Amino acid sequence: MNHGATPPPGATESWDVVVVGAGPAGIAAAIMSQQAGRSVLVIDKARFPRDKCCGDGLTTLAVRELELLGFTPDHLSDWKTVDGAWIRSPSGREVHVPLEGPGIYAAVAPRLEFDHALVQLAQTRSIEIREGHRVVGPIDDDADEVSIGVNGPTGDQRIRARYVIAADGMWSPIRTELGLTPPGYRGEWHAFRQYVSGVEGSAAERLHVWFEADLLPGYAWSFPLPGGRANLGFGIRRDAGLSTGEMGQLWRDLVTRPHIVEALGPHATLEGRHMAWPIPARIDSVVLGRGRVLFVGDAAAATDVLTGEGIGQALLTGRLAAESIVTAGATNPALAQRIYRRSVRHHLEADHKMSALLGRILSSPRGARGAIRLIEASGHWGRRNFARWMFEDEPRAVVLTPSRWHREFLARPGAFRMVS
Secondary structure (H helix, E strand, O other), X not given: OOOOOOOOOOXXXXXXEXXXXXXXXXXXXXXXXXXXXXXXXXXXXXXXXXXXXXXXXXXXXXXXXXXXXXXXXXXXOOOEEOOEEEEEOOOOOEEEEEOOOOOEOOEEOOHHHHHHHHHHXXXXXXXEEEEOOXXXXXXXXXXXXXXXXXXXXXXXXXXXXXXXXXXXXXXXHHHHHOOOOOOOOOXXXXXXXXXXEOOOOHHHOOOEEEOOHHHOOEEEEXXXXXXXXXXXXXXXXXXXXXXXXXXXXXXXXXXXOHHHHHHXXXXXXXXXXXXXXXXXXXXXXXXXXXXXXXXXXXXXXXXXXXXXXXXXXXXXXXXXXXXXXXXXXOOOHHHHHHHHHHHHHHHHHXXXXXXXXXXXXXXXXXXXXXXXXXXXXXXXXXXXXXXXXXXXXXXXXXXXXXXXXXXXXXXXXXXXXXXX
16 A cells, blocks of 8 residues: 555545554554555554553563564663562562573663653654544444544544554553443553652662562562662552552552662652553453454553563564564455464463463462462572563463473573673
8 A cells, every 4th residue: 555645634545554552562563564564654642752650661571572673772761671570478588589691681661761762763664653643433344444533633534554453552442442342341450650769778779579468469569760760569450359449548558668668768759649550461361353453462451460561462462463464464354363363372372371370379478478488499590590481581381382392491592682
């Protein structure tokens, strides 16, 4: 399909791929589609830079996917590489799990800057990104193309595409328009986050994970950022049965607990107000697409059900959707859907089930204490490999999926070896 300058209001234009949402999933889909020679348009209702409530953590899966896109830490001044995690059990036992080896296995990057840097990366590849544009009206999907209504600063218009990749978040308007949103769905996790400045304690450099007895199944975190700042927060599963008000009270209590105060240091100051957000994590049961529309990232509920991590899964599903479309071709959307479902199942569904099982073990103080004692007793080799496994360097359910076995299991170098 050919395209030119933005058409006047009411006009119609055509693209090979239209990506709705310019977060990590959408940008990954756009870059991979363009690299395969497809014409790509990205639209987003927001204007960048814009914040996204998030823990800001980048797992090994995330940094490997970023490297595939051509993104490097040099694109972001607030990038903070981390070399392990300090995990605390409900009884107060603490164990260090290292992330060792050449390259980077984990990092922290504020979403305000991170998402903007990804948008800028796409723009350097001459991918057109229209900010302040939102999907409106009916979605018409037929044998040859899909058509969506878009409202922007100049008014309404229709846009045609061979495929639409919906990276438009948990409350996906496209999913809703297609009648695929379950009534009353509010996600599997709920999380709180607040930035902290003046951090002088161990949290200035260490990535802390605290398994608090009253957060199970869930955990609290402090992720270090440059300049003496940290991302402080907690995530808790909705099946814990807490109301929003009870979660708010829990947050106010959490920030006063002695071990957290000690980790932040005596001069730490909470910035602004805390933010809360729901997290979808049901990749094993969600509808991943219909017709010429594929869902990625939070719109595909692709978050890790054990940790609530979603950036790596967003980048991965964005890439898989683009690859599925390229492989199937413009005239076979049914094949694109099959390839995409099969790819997601291969990469994520078995791990989802394994993570859900581990989550049940960690849902009680006794289970969490036992798991951390086992990690501590495993020696340096065991702690190192646990960290690689926890940070998604290898699929959690790899033992159940022999097709993913390889010689360098838990021994691969990290990402960005040439720049780290």
